[in-house]
Amino acid sequence: MAAKINKPRLAVWKFASCDGCQLSLLDCEDELLAVAGALDIAYFPEATRGAVKGRYDLSLVEGSITTRADAARILEVRQRSRALVTIGACATAGGIQALRNFADVREFMSVVYARPEFIDALATSTPIADHVHVDFELRGCPISKRQLIEVISSYLAGRRPVTPGHSVCVECKLASNVCVTVAHGTPCLGPVTQAGCGAICPAYNRGCYGCYGPMETPNATSLTDRLRQLGMDDSAIQRIYRSFNAEAPAFRNQGQRRGS
Amino acid sequence: MDDTDQIVLSVDGLQVLIDVLTADGYRVIGPTVREKAIVYDDVASVADLPRGWTDEQDGGRYRLVRRDDSALFGFAVGASSWKQFLHRPVVKLWRARRSKNSWQVVPEVPPVERLAFIGVRACELEAIKLQDQVLLEGEHPDSHYQARRDNVFVVAVNCAVAGGTCFCVSMSTGPKAESGYDLALTEISDGEEGTVFVAEAGSGRGRSLLAKLPHRPASAADRQSAKAVSERTAASMGREMRSDDLHELLHRNLDHPHWDAVAQRCLTCGNCTMVCPTCFCTTVEDASDLTGKEASRTRRWDSCFTIDFSYLHGGSVRTSGGARYRQWLTHKLATWFDQFGTSGCVGCGRCITWCPVGIDITAEVEAIRDSEAD
Structure with a gap:
């Protein structure tokens, strides 16, 4: 019998999020056995019941920080993790729940909850990197299965993951998609958005x-001028930038722009 | 070949041409309508061609509109160029498998596919020549490009309309195909015999194929009509750009403030480089699997507008949008001369049309030139 090899210990942590990104791991049906073969899945509440004990070689962190308890817990996760990788728009940019950053969360609570005093929420939703050092950020809402496998494979091989920071436009052109903005006049955030999805929507x-x-060098100011030419008004422009990555600086700034 | 070798084909004759090429084992690719644009894709018959369609092109804008005739090639250049078939966007270069303590590397063999291009325009023929020079004439010919290029049959079409962003006349690359084709067609739409094509061969295999097609000899009037088509197109270019002084003009103005003015608008999205029929830059991406037993290397189109493109130790050397736009434009119009002895721009206008914010290479050059006159 072969000698037992100590496999790297993997943990998957959840903060404020919808679970969609960590489910992407379970969704890797064809690769799941290989993942389990290469890594010891030591903590993954979505898939198993396990205790928060010991140390982990690779922690995948989903979700943003929205409560005081989570702000403390992420410090503990960081301490227990050799490498910490954030997955998804919540963890990397604050997620859709970062819309609270532009409003008064206490007012929301008073409208939504019968007993708002039971709710202990921070005024903001912030990305993990605002709280602890992050070794790698994997973008997306949700993340792409292909890129998640790439991040894990590159971690195992000790190489840099191939997750280009260029625009979605490059993916459109590689796939021979016809540009929806140029040929149809359809507003599109592709030129300022990081690739990774395979340009699904323009396809x-x-x-x-x-x-x-935001892609690596977003010029959202110029794109916003173009969106106006295509007929979007201030409120439409605010809505298009204020979604899953509303708190990402390049998008946040456009959401706050007024007039041309 | 002299004028007496010109013949006249009917639309049915064009169908026979497609049929003969298909029977000879060619994958026939030509213009066709997809997603409200004219793209190059597989065509099985003349019914797949954009009959009665034309394109309106301007900076950042493309619209497919109806013509009032039934011309088959009554439009300018397609959304993306023939580059996609010769210099493929993504090419697997090799795979490797680990066995015990060594790696076995297996190169990917380029597929042998015979391609027939129908409707290649004069500017596109020149673009293919430029890519041939870059990818084949150096010390290390690109075997993947070579494998595809060696098996291409080219049917050129002389442009009957100039697009709104066309400037081939300025770049001396069109609108009439001069060389680099097996067959060249000039469409005479909706005449007394309906739509016909004045055809001529540009190669031995073109000549022998032409003989297989039903045709009649071209009369003096046919030849005159064909000539008039090219003259009319040449006189209606959507754009122009003075090109005799570009090398010196741009070398003189590398620190011109206009580069930063363009950067205010430039999205650095890379669309111009992707649609450019001469842009040839690629990057390689390495992959390894979860078991650590399999690895591979893939080549894909890259762009001088990405940060990784100029990444040297410690970072990118062209971090500003101005530096990247200048790199692209000066390579295309000036340092291409230093590197390859010719211009890298063929005046097809795609970079203008398909820039989401309509940055216009001809206008940016003009702005720099005008500033010197002040």
Whole structure:
């Protein structure tokens, strides 16, 4: 019998999020056995019941920080983790719940909850990197299975993950998609959004919704001028930037712009 | 080949051409309508061609509109170029498998596919020549490009309309195809015999194929009509750009403030480089699997507008949008001369049309030139 090899210990942590990104791991049906073969899945509440004990070689962190308890817990996760990788728009940019950053969360609570005094929420939703050192950020809402496997494979091989920071436009052109903005006049965030999804929406004649957040060198100011020419008013422009990555600086700034 | 070798094909004759090429084992690719644009894709018959369609092109804007005739090639250049078939966007270069303590590397063999291109425009023929020079004539010919290029049959079409962003006349690359084709067609739409094509061969295999097609000899009037088509197109270019002084003009103005003015608008999205029929830059991406037993290397189109493109130790050397736009434009119009002895721009206008914010290479050059006159 072969000698027992100590496999790297993997943990998957959840903060304020919808679970969609960590479910992407379970959704890797074809690769799941290989993942389990290469890593010891030591903590993954979505898949198993396990205790928060010991140390982990690779922690995947989903979700944003929205409570005082989570702000403390992420410090503990960081301490227990050799490498910490954030997955998804919540963890990397604050998520859709960062819309509270532009409003008064106490007012929301008073409207939504019968007994708001039971709710202990921070005034803001912030990305993990605002709280602890993050070794790698994997973008997306949700993340792509392919890129998640790439991050894990590259971690195991000790190489840099291939997750280019260029625009979605490059993915459209590699796939021979016809540009929806130029040929149809459809507003699209592709030019300012990081690639990774495979340009799914433009492939179906929809403008990009910016799920992967700002690309490496976004010129959102120029794109916003173009969106105005295509007929979007201030409120439409605010809505298109204020979604899953509303708190990402390049998108946040456009959401706050007024007039041209 | 002299004028007496010109013949006249009917639309049915064009169908026979497609049929003969298909029977000879060619994958026939031509213009067709997809997603409200004219793209190059597989065509099985003349019914797949954009009959009665034309395109309106301007900075950042493309619209497919109906013509009032039934011309088959009554439009300018397609959304993306023939580059996609010769210099493929993504190419697997090799795979490797680990066995005990060594790696076995297996190169990917380029597929042998015979391609027939129908409707290649003069500017596109020049673009293919430029890519041939870059990818084949150096010390290390690109075997993947070579494998595809060696098996291409080219049917050129002389442009009957100039697009709104066309400037081939300025770049001396069109609108009439001069060389680099097996067959060249000039469409005479909706004449007394309906739509016909004045055809001529540009190669031996073109000549022998032409003989297989039903045709009649071209009369003096046919030849005159064909000539008039190219003259009319040449006189209606959507854009122009003075090109005799570009090398010196741009070398003189590397620190011009206009580069930063363009950067205010430039999205650095890379669309211009992707649609450019001569841009040839690629990057490689390495992959390894979860078991650590399999690895591979893939090549894909890259762009001088990405940060990784100029990444040296410690970071990118072209971090500003101005530096990246300048790199692209000066390479295309100036340092291409230093590197390859010719211009890298063929005046197809795609970079203008398909820029989401309509940045216009001809206007940016003009702005720099005008500033010197002040």
